[in-house]
């Protein structure tokens with residue numbers, strides 16, 4: 001068979017570069033947003049297909065287009081059957097392509113499930129509904145209640161969280177609450193109320209499972225890990241934390257208190273129902289949210 005030497009020519013192409021960019025976007029999207037995953041994945045598929053087509057066109061033009069006058073040399077010994085009229089593929093090329101294809105399929109079959117099982121739980125944990133903490137009269141005005149509850153009843157105690165909840169009275173005829181997370185804004189240790197806590201917990205049953213309430217009258221909150229300290233509104237007063245304690249959104253339905261999503265806070269101005277708070281998307285412990293140092297954390301994983 002005649003050989004035109006094309007197999008030995010390595011031609012330059014931008015497809016690998018484009019494919020690498022799309023794959024990078026896909027991986028970054030896994031951390032940041034499903035939209036970026038979709039765009040990166042789609043672009044990778046399209047570019048990959050174009051790359052393969054282009055490679056085949058360069059190396060085997062007869063497979064993709066029938067060129068007029070294209071002729072295959074006759075073998076030395078006449079074949080038992082007549083040669084097919086369409087495009088042909090040599091045995092060595094066929095074996096090479098089969099081996100690569102099977103390798104890719106087996107590699108994908110082993111890798112994709114493993115990677116899926118690895119990263120899926122991290123995203124599953126983010127999905128939960130609002131947590132029902134029971135009737136409003138369990139929260140006396142002006143007193144912090146150390147409240148432990150389950151974010152997701154189906155997951156049981158592994159989803160149990162603690163929040164410090166204070167009823168501030170009515171604001172414009174609506175109940176007002178201060179609800180701070182016990183997650184330290186330094187490295188995430190559980191902060192404790194700086195003051196006495198009732199030793200007689202009150203247990204109530206809600207649609208979210210059991211909720212435990214303990215009365216407390218803290219002057220603030222402190223972190224046992226590295227000495228971080230916060231005032232009663234959750235503002236940092238000492239130690240390494242970089243911002244105030246995170247807070248929970250809340251809603252009141254049918255006379256019961258529901259906790260929603262968490263959000264981050266730089267500084268709280270004022271107190272109680274009259275506090276002025278600028279909300280930020282929930283940030284990881286240690287991340288600034290409202291000053292120039294925020295620019296050091298442009299990308300944040302989901303929480």
Ligand code: FES
Nearest residue numbers: 184186223226228
């Ligand atoms: S984790 Fe709270 S001060 Fe370090």
